[in-house]
Amino acid sequence: MKITFDNVHHIYMEKTPFETTALKDITVTLPEGTCSAVIGRTGSGKSTLVQHINGLLKPTSGKVMVGDQIIHAKTKRKQLKLLRRQVGMVFQYPEHQLFEDTVEKDLLFGPKNIGLNTTKIKKKLPELLELVGLEPSLLERSPFDLSGGQMRRVAIASVLAMEPNVLILDEPTAGLDPKGQEDILTLLKDWQEKYQITMIIITHQMEEASRLAEKLIVMDNGQIAMEGRPEDIYAQNQMLQQLDLDVPERVKVLKYLEESLGIRFSKWSLTPKEAASELNMWMKKEKNHV
Amino acid sequence: MFEHVVIGQYLPGRSYLHKMDARSKLASVFLLIIIVFMTNTWAGYGLLWAGAVLVYLLSGVSFRYIRKGMFPIFLLIIFTFILHALFTQEGDVLVSVGVFTLYEGGVEQGLFIAFRLLLLVFFTSLLTLTTSPIDLTDALEQIFTPLKRFGVPAHEIALMMSIAIRFIPTLLQETEKIIKAQSARGADFSKGTWKERSQAFVALLVPLFVRAFKRAEDLAFAMEARGYNGGEGRTKLRKLTWTLRDSAACAAVVIFGICLFFFRS
Numbered sequence: 163m164k165i166t167f168d169n170v171h172h173i174y175m176e177k178t179p180f181e182t183t184a185l186k187d188i189t190v191t192l193p194e195g196t197c198s199a200v201i202g203r204t205g206s207g208k209s210t211l212v213q214h215i216n217g218l219l220k221p222t223s224g225k226v227m228v229g230d231q232i233i234h235a236k237t238k239r240k241q242l243k244l245l246r247r248q249v250g251m252v253f254q255y256p257e258h259q260l261f262e263d264t265v266e267k268d269l270l271f272g273p274k275n276i277g278l279n280t281t282k283i284k285k286k287l288p289e290l291l292e293l294v295g296l297e298p299s300l301l302e303r304s305p306f307d308l309s310g311g312q313m314r315r316v317a318i319a320s321v322l323a324m325e326p327n328v329l330i331l332d333e334p335t336a337g338l339d340p341k342g343q344e345d346i347l348t349l350l351k352d353w354q355e356k357y358q359i360t361m362i363i364i365t366h367q368m369e370e371a372s373r374l375a376e377k378l379i380v381m382d383n384g385q386i387a388m389e390g391r392p393e394d395i396y397a398q399n400q401m402l403q404q405l406d407l408d409v410p411e412r413v414k415v416l417k418y419l420e421e422s423l424g425i426r427f428s429k430w431s432l433t434p435k436e437a438a439s440e441l442n443m444w445m446k447k448e449k450n451h452v
Numbered sequence: 453m454f455e456h457v458v459i460g461q462y463l464p465g466r467s468y469l470h471k472m473d474a475r476s477k478l479a480s481v482f483l484l485i486i487i488v489f490m491t492n493t494w495a496g497y498g499l500l501w502a503g504a505v506l507v508y509l510l511s512g513v514s515f516r517y518i519r520k521g522m523f524p525i526f527l528l529i530i531f532t533f534i535l536h537a538l539f540t541q542e543g544d545v546l547v548s549v550g551v552f553t554l555y556e557g558g559v560e561q562g563l564f565i566a567f568r569l570l571l572l573v574f575f576t577s578l579l580t581l582t583t584s585p586i587d588l589t590d591a592l593e594q595i596f597t598p599l600k601r602f603g604v605p606a607h608e609i610a611l612m613m614s615i616a617i618r619f620i621p622t623l624l625q626e627t628e629k630i631i632k633a634q635s636a637r638g639a640d641f642s643k644g645t646w647k648e649r650s651q652a653f654v655a656l657l658v659p660l661f662v663r664a665f666k667r668a669e670d671l672a673f674a675m676e677a678r679g680y681n682g683g684e685g686r687t688k689l690r691k692l693t694w695t696l697r698d699s700a701a702c703a704a705v706v707i708f709g710i711c712l713f714f715f716r717s
C-alpha cells in the first residue's frame with residue numbers, strides 16, 4: 163500500500179508545559195511494495211513518524227493516507243481497526259511485549275486478535291520460526307526462557323504471523339551482536355522480496371539503511387532533512403556530516419573502486435560477496451578485452 | 453495517553469511556592485490540614501477559601517492542573533456530601549420528598565465535609581505541584597531522622613519513596629509503550645467483551661511486571677556494585693536551605709491558624 167504524509171504536524175502533550183513538537187510539516191510519500199528507511203539522530207522524530215502509519219498516533223494537524231484510508235486528527239478508533247490488520251509494527255526492543263506461557267501462543271496472539279484463521283496459521287508456525295532462524299521445537303517453550311536474540315526473533319515472527327501488507331520496524335537490530343543484526347536484516351529483506359510488501363525500517367546506521375532501502379528519509383529535529391534514493395543521498399556528503407551521519411563504509415569502498423578502476427557496480431546495496439563477484443566478472447571481461 | 457495523570461506531578465516553575473524550602477512547605481501543609489479540620493463555622497470556611505485563593509495565586513500554577521488533580525476525588529466528595537446531607541437529622545426541615553427529608557444541619561454538615569476534602573486535596577496538590585519529588589523525600593527524611601532512635605529506618609523509607617517516585621514516569625512510559633505494542637498486534641483495551649478486554653490486560657500486565665522486576669534487580673545490583681550500604685555516613689549532593697521566605701510563610705500559617713481559632717463555635 164502506498165503511504166502518504168500530507169503536511170503532518172505532531173505535538174506531544176499539547177497545551178501543557180511539557181509540550182513538544184515532534185513532527186513539523188512532514189510531506190512525504192513511501193512507495194508501494196518497496197523498502198524505505200527512516201534515519202536520523204536520536205530524538206529526531208523517527209518513531210513518532212512511523213507510529214502514524216497504523217494510527218497509534220494521530221496527527222495534530224495534516225493527514226496520513228495508507229492505501230485508501232485516511233488518518234487525521236478526528237479519525238475514530240473504530241476506523242483504525244482495519245488499518246491495524248494491514249499494518250504490522252515491530253517496536254524498539256519488541257521482546258518486551260512477549261507475555262504468553264509458550265512461544266506458540268504468543269505467535270498466535272496477533273493473528274487471533276485480528277480474526278485470522280488460527281488453525282491455518284498454526285500449521286505455518288514451524289516454517290515461520292525456521293525462517294527467523296529458530297528451531298521449530300521452541301514452540302512449546304516459554305518465551306521468557308529464551309536468550310535476548312531468540313526473544314527478538316520470536317517477537318518479530320509474532321508480527322510477521324499477522325501477514326501484514328505494510329511492515330514497520332523500529333530499530334529491529336538495536337542491541338544485537340553483528341551476526342544477529344546481519345541475520346535479521348537478511349530475513350527481513352527476503353520476506354519483503356517474497357511477499358512484495360511495503361516495508362519501513364527505522365535505523366541509526368547508514369550501513370543498515372543502505373542494505374535494505376530503495377528510499378531513504380533523513381529526519382532532523384522533527385523535519386525531513388533529505389529524502390530520495392540512497393545514491394543521491396550519499397552524494398551529499400557535507401549535508402550528511404552536518405546530521406552526524408556517514409556514508410556507509412561499504413559504499414565508500416565501492417565508490418573508490420569505481421573512481422579508480424572505472425568499473426560500474428549494479429547498485430550500492432551490494433553485499434561484500436556480491437561486490438566481489440561483480441568485481442571478478444569485470445576483471446575477467448577486462449582481461450578478454452586486453 | 454497518560455497526559456492527564458496529575459496526582460503527584462511536579463510542575464517546574466519559579467513562583468514563591470516553588471522557591472520555598474520543601475520542609476517549610478511540608479510543615480505549612482501539615483498545619484493547614486489541622487486548621488481545616490479545626491474549622492466548623494461558615495465564616496471560618498470563608499476565610500480558609502480566601503487563604504486557599506491566596507496560596508493558589510502564590511503558586512503560579514495554572515488552574516487547569518488543579519482541576520485535573522481534583523477530578524478523581526470529585527465523585528467521592530459528592531458522594532460523601534449526599535450521604536451526610538441525607539442522614540444527618542438536625543435543625544429545621546428544608547425540603548421533604550417522599551421518604552427523604554433534608555435537614556438544615558445535614559446540608560451544613562455535608563458542605564463542611566465536602567469543603568474539608570476539597571481543601572485537603574487542594575493544599576496537598578499544590579504541595580506536590582510545586583515541590584520536586586526529590587526535595588520532598590529529602591525533607592521527609594530530615595523530619596523523620598529524630599525518630600531513628602526509636603528504630604524508624606528514616607533513610608531507608610526515604611530511599612524507597614524516592615526510588616518509587618523516580619520510577620513512576622518510567623512505568624508510565626513503559627505502560628504506554630506496551631499498550632502501543634499490543635494494540636499494534638490487534639489487542640483492544642477499550643472495546644470488546646469482558647473476556648477480550650481481560651486478555652488484553654494480561655498482555656499488558658505480564659510484560660509490565662516482568663520488566664519491573666528485572667529493573668528492580670538491575671538497580672539493586674548496580675547499587676551494590678557501587679558500594680551502597682545504607683544511610684550511615686552518607687552526605688547529600690543537594691542541600692535544602694531555609695530562608696526568610698520560609699520563616700515568613702510558616703509564621704503566616706500559624707497566625708492564620710490562631711485567627712481561625714477564634715472563629716470556632
Ligand SMILES: Nc1ncnc2c1ncn2[C@@H]1O[C@H](COP(=O)(O)OP(=O)(O)OP(=O)(O)O)[C@@H](O)[C@H]1O
Binds near residue numbers: 174175203208209
Ligand atoms: N510519549 C511521548 N510524550 C512526550 N514526548 C515524546 C513522547 N515520545 C517522544 N517524545 C518527544 O518527541 C521527540 C521525538 O521523539 P521520537 O521518539 O519520535 O524520536 P526518535 O527519532 O524515535 O528517537 P530514538 O532514535 O531515540 O528512538 C523527542 O523530543 C521526544 O522527547
Ligand SMILES: [Mg+2]
Binds near residue numbers: 210332
Ligand atoms: Mg525511536
